[in-house]
Amino acid sequence: MENLPLLKVQGLSKFYGGRIGCTNVSFDLWPGEVLAIVGESGSGKTTLLNSLSTRLTADAGMIQYRMRDGAMRDIARMSEAERRLLMRTDWGFVHQNPADGLRMSVSAGANVGERLMAVGDRHYGSIRAAATDWLSRVEIAQDRIDDQPRAFSGGMRQRLQIARNLVTSPRLVFMDEPTGGLDVSVQARLLDLLRGLVQDLGLSVIIVTHDLAVARLISHRMMVMKDGHVIEQGLTDRVLDDPREPYTQLLVSSILQA
Ligand SMILES: Nc1ncnc2c1ncn2[C@@H]1O[C@H](COP(=O)(O)OP(=O)(O)O)[C@@H](O)[C@H]1O
Numbered sequence: 001m002e003n004l005p006l007l008k009v010q011g012l013s014k015f016y017g018g019r020i021g022c023t024n025v026s027f028d029l030w031p032g033e034v035l036a037i038v039g040e041s042g043s044g045k046t047t048l049l050n051s052l053s054t055r056l057t058a059d060a061g062m063i064q065y066r067m068r069d070g071a072m073r074d075i076a077r078m079s080e081a082e083r084r085l086l087m088r089t090d091w092g093f094v095h096q097n098p099a100d101g102l103r104m105s106v107s108a109g110a111n112v113g114e115r116l117m118a119v120g121d122r123h124y125g126s127i128r129a130a131a132t133d134w135l136s137r138v139e140i141a142q143d144r145i146d147d148q149p150r151a152f153s154g155g156m157r158q159r160l161q162i163a164r165n166l167v168t169s170p171r172l173v174f175m176d177e178p179t180g181g182l183d184v185s186v187q188a189r190l191l192d193l194l195r196g197l198v199q200d201l202g203l204s205v206i207i208v209t210h211d212l213a214v215a216r217l218i219s220h221r222m223m224v225m226k227d228g229h230v231i232e233q234g235l236t237d238r239v240l241d242d243p244r245e246p247y248t249q250l251l252v253s254s255i256l257q258a
């Protein structure tokens with residue numbers, strides 16, 4: 001674990017006309033740290049995640065990212081080409097709906113290999129080998145490599161999306177409800193797999209979830225959102241075992257009753 005933050009966020013806000021998406025969000029993310037953003041539907045989780053990952057343009061605030069060379073860069077001051085390169089290499093983005101993060105009508109192997117080709121790998125044999133390796137790491141049988149994700153179950157699609165993201169060895173991965181659309185038993189298995197990969201690779205992750213059990217299992221730290229504001233943040237165990245804000249207490253107790 002390095003002793004400098006990977007991501008530094010100050011006063012980040014995003015509005016939709018007069019409506020608050022998220023406002024005045026500040027935090028540091030450390031290498032190897034998993035941060036969960038939790039809150040009810042409409043609390044601003046997705047807006048925050050998309051603003052952080054530059055899928056949305058923030059209206060105020062600053063996002064700084066520590067590049068591989070160690071330099072801290074202001075994301076807003078990067079060229080479009082630099083930002084695109086970052087998103088294809090050093091960052092990953094796992095969508096809730098795998099179809100949003102995959103190409104459904106090209107093979108599983110090509111879905112993984114494509115990200116390598118995008119960063120300049122042109123050697124068919126090594127791309128195929130990397131794709132094969134990644135499929136097995138996400139527990140997809142190698143004889144499925146030429147099948148299209150259309151033919152996969154929801155859980156397999158999500159594992160393929162994860163492989164596609166991780167093949168370029170990103171340092172930071174954004175995830176929006178990655179287990180959201182799946183059956184409970186499939187969710188548990190995927191979460192287990194994700195947790196193992198995140199640990200093995202020392203990934204930094206920002207994960208949006210409305211499910212506190214997911215946050216408990218995978219995150220070190222969490223931020224609780226309400227109406228676009230971060231109302232409480234802290235170590236995951238502390239927030240869940242000893243929530244300070246009445247709203248967080250409500251959120252925690254309603255989950256415990258479920
Ligand atoms: N494209 C949009 N246009 C207008 N308002 C939006 C848009 N997307 C989200 N919002 C509003 O911003 C707030 C936060 O939404 P969102 O980030 O999607 O929350 P969450 O992901 O926590 O459900 C909500 O009030 C929502 O209605």
Ligand SMILES: [Mg+2]
Pocket residue numbers: 045046047
């Ligand atoms: Mg959302």
